[in-house]
Amino acid sequence: MQALLARRNIVAVGIIVFAILPTFANAYIVFVANLALMYILLSVGLNMLLGYAGQLAFPNAALFGVGAYTSGLLRLEFDLPYWITLPAGAAFATLIGLAIALPALRLRGLYLALATIAFAQAALWVFGHWNSVTYGGAGFRVPPMDFSPLPIDPPTGIYYLSLIIVLVAVPLGWNIVRSRIGRAWVALRESEVAAETLGIDLTRYKAYAYVVSGLYAGTAGALFSALLGIVTPESFDLFQVIVHFCMVIVGGIGSLWGGVLGAVILVGLLEVLRTFRDLQEIAFGGLLLFTVLVVPGGAIAMIKRYLPGWNEPLRRIGKKR
Amino acid sequence: MSKLIVSDVSISFGGLKALDSVSFDVKQGEIRGIIGPNGAGKTTMLNVISGINKPDSGTITFDGTLLSGLKPNKIAAKGIGRTFQTTKLFKGMTVLENVMTGAHSQLRATPLSAAFNFPSVAKEEEEAADRAYEVLEFMRMERFADHEATLLSFGQQRLVEIARVLVGQPEVLLLDEPAVGLSVTRVSEVEELLKRIRQERGITIVMIEHVIRLVMGVCDRITVLNSGQKIADGTAEEVINNPAVERAYLGSKVDVTD
Structure with missing residues (x-):
């Protein structure tokens, strides 16, 4: 029975459910599932920076916005197809992520947190006030994606596009953390001095974490602008920073699959409480406190305690010893 | 042939001279001990060799290449490994x-x-x-x-x-008190291990150690530091009989008849 609940099986069931969802669920459920897919990207990306590399940095909500604005504006102003706007949004966010990394590499702990939150606020200000480019506080509508010649409507198209991206991005991330990159991240999180004396270039590996994380956030942003069809600054405010942070903590900090789990849990909670925006924040705070106090390792730690087949080695398991 | 040459290394933290023109060289395949009372600058010495602290003056060369000034990860990649006084496992x-x-x-x-x-x-x-x-x-x-x-x-x-x-x-292994807090039998195991590391892997070892039995058992030569200065250098025999070393550990003899 317990073996049936191994990660491999649960993930397989999850993929099947996501894959066939549009055939039986209503448009609202599909929309929520699409949000969950997008947040999986955000959560997995942030977890590499925050959980694996241990950098207390929060640039991702802003990079999420950069991805959304870039792809949305390219679509609006130049009428480019999604297969150009989407990678362009992701790439530009990654570039900005690298630009933030350069000054942030010198900061640590609380100062790093403050500096990156300041960046998030500054980005928000740019989104809201650079009227000639971003259309200011009111934002802009994004023309729907056109999937022709494929015979699918835009919402279904975006849904499956998101699913495909998640099915590619999560395994790629999983490969990264199970290589010398993931081990270097955990090493520098646990002891920078020890990591350095083992030959790990701290600057380079921190920069890698910012870049990979920015790529995930930017990709999610590009999908987000297409999914909502409207881009406004308030989608990328501090609440967004908190949502991402919550996903990582509640799912399991330093665990890639915990990030996936956290995104699904929190999107579910957000939707249940959608009509009570005030309650959302209280519920978030409560959940965060509960996790930190009762299960510091997040939901994934509880699962790992009771079920076999959920552990996450930082290496590939080749031949059995 | 000298594997590692430390020459005239000095470093201060604030007003404190942690190392004051210390020089010594370690031969290929040697096990070198660094001893000295607390605060003598032993760990600082290893930190300077592994690049964690940059010396104010002096140089460190390894197989003829200059190490001082390089970042710790570069020094590690050149073949100098180290452990810490308090273990830093991930x-x-x-x-x-x-x-x-x-x-x-x-x-x-x-x-x-x-x-x-x-x-x-x-x-x-x-x-x-x-x-x-x-x-x-x-x-x-x-x-x-x-x-x-x-x-x-x-x-x-x-x-x-x-x-x-x-x-x-690594070609050189820097160990910071490998036997600290170990039981007597464990210390013997470490002693055997260090000898095997040298014999079977051909690694040169520089180690700080307070457990005198271990130092005497494995080290070819011993460097003694006190208050940042090198006060003795030689075989176990030579170092033990050195009056400066005795003074550093026990203080000077007081004539109680006065």
Whole structure:
């Protein structure tokens, strides 16, 4: 029975459910599932920076916005197809992520947190006030994606596009953390001095974490602008920073699959409480406190305690010893 | 032939001269002990060699290349490994993963090649695991390979830390009190281990140690530091009979008849 609940099986069931969802669920459920897919990207990306590399940095909500604005504006102003706007949004966010990394590499702990939150606020200000480019506080509508010649409507198209991206991005991330990159991240999180004396270039590996994380956030942003069809600054405010942070903590900090789990849990909670925006924040705070106090390792730690087949080695398991 | 040459190294922290023009050289295959009372500058010496602290003046050369000024990761990649006085094993990793991290400089994976699991990455990961396992066998620690490293006993953690450095195939190993807090039988094991590291792996060792029995048992030569200055240098015999060393440890003789 317990073996049936191994990660491999649960993930397989999850993929099947996501894959066939549009055939039986209503448009609202599909929309929520699409949000969950997008947040999986955000959560997995942030977890590499925050959980694996241990950098207390929060640039991702802003990079999420950069991805959304870039792809949305390219679509609006130049009428480019999604297969150009989407990678362009992701790439530009990654570039900005690298630009933030350069000054942030010198900061640590609380100062790093403050500096990156300041960046998030500054980005928000740019989104809201650079009227000639971003259309200011009111934002802009994004023309729907056109999937022709494929015979699918835009919402279904975006849904499956998101699913495909998640099915590619999560395994790629999983490969990264199970290589010398993931081990270097955990090493520098646990002891920078020890990591350095083992030959790990701290600057380079921190920069890698910012870049990979920015790529995930930017990709999610590009999908987000297409999914909502409207881009406004308030989608990328501090609440967004908190949502991402919550996903990582509640799912399991330093665990890639915990990030996936956290995104699904929190999107579910957000939707249940959608009509009570005030309650959302209280519920978030409560959940965060509960996790930190009762299960510091997040939901994934509880699962790992009771079920076999959920552990996450930082290496590939080749031949059995 | 000298493997490692420390010449005229000085470093101050604020007003405190932690090292005051210290010089010594270590021969290929030698086991060198560094002893001295607390605060003598022993750990600072290792920090300067491994690049954690930059010397204010003086140079360190390794096989003829200048080390001083390089970043710690570069120095490590050149073949100088070290352990710490308080073990710094990585939490959240098994023993095997900790040891594999020590092979970092020998691996080539980048985020891109790792993400797409290029054949070269799969191959080098397999080799790194094999090498890590081989070192654990050398340390007789292989049965702990899949244990969470930071949950092991203190003595076992120290051995894992040495294994983590050895897997990187260093030419010089800097050990900061490898026997601190170990029981008498454990100290004998460390003694045997250090001899095997030199014999079977040809590694030169520089070690700080307070356990005099261990120092006397394995070190070819001993350098004595006191208040940042080198006060003696020689074989165990020579150092023990050196009056300056006696003074440093016990204070000067007081004539009580006065």
